[in-house]
Amino acid sequence: MAEQTTTLQIRTPEGIRFSLLLAGPTSRLLALLVDFACISVASTTISTVLRLFTLISQDIFMALTILSGFVISIGYGIGCEWYWQGQTVGKRLLHLRVMDEQGLKLQFSQVVIRNLLRIVDSLPALYLVGGIASLISRKCQRLGDLAAGTIVIRTPKVQLPDLEQLGTEKFNSLAAYPQLVARLRQKVSREEGAIALRALIRREELDPTARLELFRELAVMFRSQVAFPAEAVDGVSDERYVRNVVELLFEQRGR
Amino acid sequence: MIIDLERFTATEKPFWDELERLLKRVEDDPACRLGVEGAARFHYLYQRASAGLARLDGLAAPLEFRRYLESLVARAYGEIHSARDNAHRLVPRTWLLETFPQTFRRYIRQFQLAVLITIVGAVFGAAVLMVAPEEKGMLLPFDHLHGSPTERVAKEEQEAGKRLAGHKATFSSSLMTHNTQVSIACMATGMTWGVGTIILLFYNGVILGAVVLDYLAAGQGVFLAGWLLPHGVIEIPAILIAGQAGLVLATTLIGKGSGLTLVARMRLVWADLTTLIGGVALMLVWAGIVEAFFSQYHEPVLPYSVKIAFGVVELCLLVLFLGRSGRGGKVAKRG
Structure with a gap:
């Protein structure tokens, strides 16, 4: 067979x-x-x-x-x-x-x-x-x-994902630490980055409880890989933290 | 390499949208022609979308993103790299007078094999009936053939063709559809490496051989010729051509010594199989009409000599048509 x-x-x-x-x-x-x-x-x-x-x-x-x-x-x-x-x-x-x-x-x-x-x-x-x-x-x-x-x-109906969900126009507190950003890019695997990106793009499809839980887990994972100073992460929600990480991962270098 | 997905999308999306609009246009209207400039633009957009897909290759872009571009590229690829045949531009006269007989002659060996299998079946059927006449009911699946041929001839001549009065069109259409179904089955079972086709051809031969022997032994050869020839000279070759198509399918499937993959071999015979089965269907329409409206009349309404002569003329024309038609013309493209 x-x-x-x-x-x-x-x-x-x-x-x-x-x-x-x-x-x-x-x-x-x-x-x-x-x-x-x-x-x-x-x-x-x-x-x-x-x-x-x-x-x-x-x-x-x-x-x-x-x-x-x-x-x-x-x-x-x-x-x-x-x-x-x-x-x-x-x-x-x-x-x-x-x-x-x-x-x-x-x-x-x-x-x-x-x-x-x-x-x-x-x-x-x-x-x-x-x-x-x-x-x-x-x-x-x-x-x-x-x-x-x-x-x-x-042939399922395939549409281009709505990238506005990323919200990358907002201030990114992590970007002020280029060495840590470089380390983050080194440590986070492609698959992990893709999962986080998908989670952001599909956030509206998730129910609020599941969304909070998902972004909490992703934020914990990224925080464990690279620790940013307290002043960069204080008051930043889990979802915002994940957005900031994704923005740094997928941003073209030298932009 | 990490790409800026937002910037990438912002730059490329207008091109993808344009490609999607063009694709919808050509998909909605298969006869649509883009013109030289339109085709060049279409090709450019396809290449641009392909390049975009290549940029995503191996990157951590989300799956939906990749799916979207893949779907665009796949649709455009199909449009650009296919040369779709235009069935709606088929010229019936050329197809009938050139393509069909040329295709028949191209696979003459498979036709000869189909004839041989039927003859073997006929000999077997006749032999079984000769050795065990009590098995007639089992050999012949039609009730009207179970009784004595002499009694049937007397009855049919007495009825003077009134038996089917008011039902001839129904009878004719039933014959056409039934025989076409048998022919399709004969071709399609070629997919069983020809086993199904051989069984069907052999079984047809068995019935034919048993009927012929039964009527000849009863001294009703003239009635048999007058009854069978008008429609049989078209119907029987039609089934044989369906068998030929089945054997073509089987030999292509087996593909001994061709060195080509199964798909490549099949590609070479698709059009030929379609042509053969199309020709068979036409022949069976004619045979169905003749059987219902002509073959069922016997003496004294219609002299047997007329019916036999009609059948012989049909057979000669069929042999001429299949053997000579389309010679010297443009040879039909294979596959």
């Missing part, structure tokens, strides 16, 4: 690396259920409209109902994924997208192949083959994905 990964690393010809978040079987199953519901609704609606043909011939109505049901069941995935570039209604709702496994856009033939091969993935029942394949394949691919060279990724 190949070791499964949750992200797919792509390296561009320019030498830049970026990662795509792979969708797991659960979210894909939920999207599939939504799509089944859509196919069912579309088939029922069209069948209801086609009922008008019974005025002409019951035979034509039946024939058109069979054909439209077939075309919708086969064409829904192909049409949606081609038109919406890798998304169906279910995938849009669950923020998923089908992509070429090299990070490129989908070709029409890829969309056709991955959708036609559903017939194998759905064997013997309830998408068992496809489910097992996506559980054991490294990139969480069902057989249709393997044949078409596609992956399903998560």
Whole structure:
């Protein structure tokens, strides 16, 4: 069994690396259920409209109902994924997208192949083959994905963090001690700095008690690494202290 | 190296916003053309965002920051480095008269193998029926084939095609959808290293062989030819072409001696598989119409000679089409 990964690393010809978040079987199953519901609704609606043909011939109505049901069941995935570039209604709702496994856009033939091969993935029942394949394949691919060279990724809405939360325009009492600042930069690891920065950026998302506790712990950690003189830290809250440290850590030298 | 995140963001954000607007434009409208200047600007913005991402590499920038830039770069990368085929610009006439027959001929060995498997199945089916005629019910899955061929012929000739009166369109559409599903399954099961495709082709052969022997042994060869040929000369090759597609998929999956990765091998056959299965679907639409509206009429309504001649003409045209059409034309691009 190949070791499964949750992200797919792509390296561009320019030498830049970026990662795509792979969708797991659960979210894909939920999207599939939504799509089944859509196919069912579309088939029922069209069948209801086609009922008008019974005025002409019951035979034509039946024939058109069979054909439209077939075309919708086969064409829904192909049409949606081609038109919406890798998304169906279910995938849009669950923020998923089908992509070429090299990070490129989908070709029409890829969309056709991955959708036609559903017939194998759905064997013997309830998408068992496809489910097992996506559980054991490294990139969480069902057989249709393997044949078409596609992956399903998560596309959560990503927004640029609000850096105004840092509040770096205020006076920084620690900046008056350059030697201690230099030592602070030496002692604090990148990971610790990143955690503190994240805490500041996401402060509004934390409830007040958790926020106080988090900044207290961070302040204790930074204070234990470098001790600034009392006059620099007296009356400075834990959160303000962390802000000052983060500002010094992430400030460009020689600014 | 520590960068000033605020200053970095303040400088770069207008460019990222511009890139995001451009991306939304091209994503919302796949037919959108940016023009030379627009494309150059798009490329510049992509490179700038990539450079920004590279600056964050290995730095302690927050994860959200990195995710945001990665998402921008990934979307732009997909747009810039992909040459998306334009299915909406497909020319049906060129596809039908050139691409499809050319693709069929390119994989003629897989087609020959599909024919061979079906023939083996047919011989097996005929042999089983000859040795154990009581197993007819098990061999043939259709109720109307279980009885005596002579009785069926007499009944059908007496009904004069009225059996399906008022249901022909329904029957035709059922045939089209059922046969198309079987063909898709025949192609798709190529993913089982061809085992599924071989089983389906063999089983089709078994049914065909048993039916043919059953009717010939009962002296109903003319009825059989008149009944089967009009639709069968299109329907049976269609299933064989679906089998050909399945075998193409299987040989690509196995990839013996190619030296290419699975994805690279698959890339070479995606378009061909789509073309083959598209051609199969068209053939089955025609076969479904013929079977419902023509094949079900027998003598005295329609002389068997006419039906047989119709089938033979169809077969000749099909052989000419698959063997000759598109020769000398532009060879369809592979993959």
